[in-house]
Amino acid sequence: MARKFFGTDGIRGETNTGNMTPEIAMRVAQAAGEYFRRGDHRHRVVIGKDTRLSGYMMEAALVAGFTSVGMDVIQTGPLPTPAVALLTKEMRADLGVMISASHNPYRDNGIKLFGPDGFKLSDETELAIEQGIVSEPALVPAAEIGRARRIEDSRGRYIHALKQSVSDETRFDSLKVVVDCANGAAYQVAPSAIWELGAEIITLGVTPNGTNINDGVGSTSLDAIKRTVVEEGADIGIALDGDADRLIVIDEKGEAVDGDQIMGLIATRMAEKQALRGGGVVATVMSNLGLERYLDSKNLRLERTQVGDRYVLERMKTGGFNIGGEQSGHMILLDHATTGDGTVAALRVLASLVNSGKPASEVLHVFEKVPQLLKNVRYEGGRPLDKDSVQTAIADAEKALDGKGRLVIRPSGTEPVIRVMAEGDDADQVETVVDQICDAVKAAG
Known part of the structure; x- marks a missing residue:
């Protein structure tokens, strides 16, 4: 069946046009809420967002939709996509929603849905929700309308989880790190987590105003962070995108390191510790042939899927892999997250840098890229x-x-x-x- 609303990563488009209007958002919430209202427990949904101006509008519409079909709503405020997935599972919610268009400009927005296990929904579930969007909603009686509340400790919960992704002995005291948050969802949590682990922090893209997300900063606009790393004499630069599920790294010379190199680094370090599952890495058809050859030299394999992190994740789950991702920097480390998490990946890179005692340019470029x-x-x-x-x-x-x-x-x-x-x-x-x-x-x- 052709999909009218959902694409490869939720629903996305220019705000106030097409499928990205408050009316559609409310209908999505009503359809998803009705689908996930199963059992006799009190049902709840976690809603997070990035820093786009339209996030206020879309959040209000989603809250109205979910409460109208009897679901309680927990609002986190600005928070990375992987944090919403984490909180959905931790808070025993029936559903999680992230309002974000990732690396797109502020005019766009999107709706990403997560199931109670913290994973993105299957094609079958999305199709069932689509059918509900175009049907009359099952509104509940007045006494059963849901309640909405905002939690104040969501950032702290996520920062704690981030630090748990590296060993208790790991500290970054010797590192000077430039952290570029794209004026997006991680503008508070990513610098805080890295600072709390001891690093000296220089920040970029941490002053969101609703319209400057991904504007000249972040993983898709690297000139500013490259320049800052060199000018400040930093050891490394960390560039996230608007919802912080992607990572591009900059070495001390100002050279960009993409997702292929990062996956190669993390996979071989984990293989050395016998912590790598599946015998290799899952990536898409776009990953460089150099990565495949490098992994093969380490007796590891590269499994390829079609483009899209959801297809990477599906193969990881069926094949028992715990590392996968895309050349663009979307990396999934299943031991610590149920979806791509740029900050988790960044912490693993920083840990490798500290443990090696070598400059980033030597540690991060693990293979020669094929033209x-x-x-x-x-x-x-x-x-x-x-x-x-x-x-x-x-x-x-x-x-x-x-x-x-x-x-x-x-x-x-x-x-x-x-x-x-x-x-x-x-x-x-x-x-x-x-x-x-x-x-x-x-x-x-």
């Missing part, structure tokens, strides 16, 4: 990937790269765009095959 090129091709209509000319170009590219690289072709799920990615040992050859496929798609579209 990789991604281009997007916009088309007018039809199905260009089905055309014989495009299929021939793809077959020629695969033959050219055989044994020396990889090719990934995938259509966008939200716009008429074909994404063409190739990687291989020969950078010129990679560029040639990508351009040939792009030209074929343009001609066919």
